[in-house]
Amino acid sequence: MHISKIFIKSIVRVLFYATIYILGILFLIIPKVEHTVETLAEQNGREVLHKIVTIVKNAHKDLESFKRASLQAHKDELKHLTDTVVSIVKARYEQSKDEASKKEVLDLVRMLRYNDNNYFFIIDYNNIVISHPFIQGKDMSDIRDKKGNLIVPPMVKIARENGEGYYSYWWKKNRQDDNATYEKLSYVTDFPQWKMVIGTGVYLDDIQKEVARKKQELLRQLREIVKTTKIGKTGYVYIFSRKYRMLIHPNSNIDGKDMSNFKTPGRNTYILSDLINASKTKDKALYYKWDKPDDPGNYIYDKVSWVEYVPEFDWYIASSVYLSEFKDYADNLRYSILYLSLVILTIILSLVFFFLKRLLRPVEDISRIALNVSEGNYSIRSKYKSNDEIGTLSNAFNKMVDTIEDNIKNLELKVKLRTKELSELNEKMRDSIEYASIIQKTLLPRLEDIIKCFDDVFVYWMPKDIVGGDIYLFERLEGKDEFLLMVIDCTGHGVSGAFVTMLVKAIEREIVTQINNGELQPSPAAIMACFNKTIKKLLHQEKIDSVSNAGFDGGIIYIDKVNRIVKYCGAQTSLFVVADDKLREIKGDRYSVGYKKSDAHYKFTEHTITIGKETRFYILTDGYFDQTGGEKGFPFGKKRLKRLIEKNYKYDFDVQKEIFIKEFMKYKGGNEQKDDITFIGFKL
């Protein structure tokens, strides 16, 4: 499957943001959530504790009100009964105030019983018991109960001072099998007529028993509550007394045990003391190591307990949880969040994947087509059609390719047409120039005319184009063994050069006629001057602002075979002479023929050379030694030319010609020929 770059880029970008999203959850949200969870768990621990404390406090209140109500009921009953007895005593006293009736009353009261075995008692103002079922006549002035309190005198005192009152003390029960004393509450009322105090009492152990039972009931209920109360998964509540007794604990091996000697694991302190101390701190928490119900005795688990003191019962109620549970909660939550994030992420990524695929398909198509177009295939078009931006792109792209295809077809047609026109024109011109070339060639001397005048000779004429600016001329003076050889390099090359050669040829014909007529000496310098003057005149070069600036460089050789003399005149052109195995360059004047800047009356230099038997002459235009080539693209150079002549002059001129051409071609290599070339060598 081909996956486009833009698709990969988009997916990578989405993945990047997704990673940031997950990292954000990991590092920002999860710690916050964890913290919240821990706080909530702690709150929960404290709340449960608080609830239980509240339950205990409420139970205490109930117990207290039960106690108060019970006591009040006893009090009311005592008063009511005593009032009844007093009313009987009073009635009797009204009838008769004497001792006999008093004794009668005392005896009667001694006989009275209520509520199973309860009785009344009467005491005189001297603390003597004057009516009682068991201790009749006993002086109780100095008798104290087990707490060391006087029993009777305070009752007498209360009754005489307030008319009535309640007093409690410790007293033996009227039972043969029970010698213990119990707290007893008595009601006494004064009967001053006979200077005595009448009362009855009730044992309060009933109430205390009831309270104790209710307390036991509370403990039982609390135990139920404690056992069923879980803080988190394994946290629990427990209650212990100030006397280091574990009152309620869900763990049965310490439930109800004396814990005063149980040290806090890993510390040299006692666990319950530590907890009691913790209850006095602000956050009421104690962190320590403890065992687990499923791993008893292995005190390695971190735990926290929150402790509250309940003064009503002198209890400490504590709730505790394992710290690992907080972590478990947080872990659970973290994994849940992560799992959920991953699920959401996967869904988003899948959606992005498919959405991108769908969105990018036309873009990829257009991209592929664009690539095809760039490679010159204009035949395919995007098929995507839609009213969105990609549709617009697709449509515009198709139109663009249409335009390009159309333009290219048009252009190709036009180019073909133009090329045809041009090649036709070129052919015409070529035909024309080739015909001109025929004409130019006919102007050149015939080779056989030259050959028969020399001992040995070669002529190499190679214009750069079909026609050229180089021309060579050869004339035998009428009726004499004297010759004129000229090598002329006219301005420029090609057609313009060829035109100048025509002019040169015409002037040369005129000059030769003059010489043959004896009007002009066959002197190369004079001939050169004549050329100079004539060209300047014909081409109107007398003035500096003249349009034409044509002319030529070249050399004129006059050969007198009879006297074996050669005369030479050069315009920017050298004649190379090899005589006695030595090469000599006879430089021409540094002066060109024609051109508007030159002097029409310039006097050229003429050199005269006597010809030995083996004297060889070479004359050539700069097209040969200025030709660029070689390794660095430099001109051929005169030095190289000289070395070439020195090395090969002894060969037949045919052979030399081959060598000069071969060396030239070798040097030129792939470079174009820069200028027309004329190269002539001869021996007399």
Place this chain on the structure above:
Amino acid sequence: MENLIIEATKSSPYIELNCNSNVHTIKGESYPENTFAFYKPVMDWLEEYLENLEDKAVFNIEFIYFNSSSSKILMDIFDLLDEACENGKSITVNWIYDEDNDASEEYGEEFAEDLENLEFNLVVKD
């Protein structure tokens, strides 16, 4: 006046005539189809430049190849510079050529022979 810069082509040299630095460069090959037309702006520029020249001017000229028409123009240019020197201007021409380029060396020597006032140095390229 403005500097004259002509980029090189296959048949014409790179020309940089700089009236700010007074260091001028001509470098490359020269065989344009119409040599006179090609060098016309150069000649015009030089004439105006030389008229106002006060500081020392240096021409660094390095030709690999030039045809005979170009050679005539070059001579015209050197004549112009020579004449300016005669009129008190201070101009140096460094004719730079490769050790192996005999033709360039020889042409340099020939130009040097014809100049009287212009400081014309033949400099072998490193």
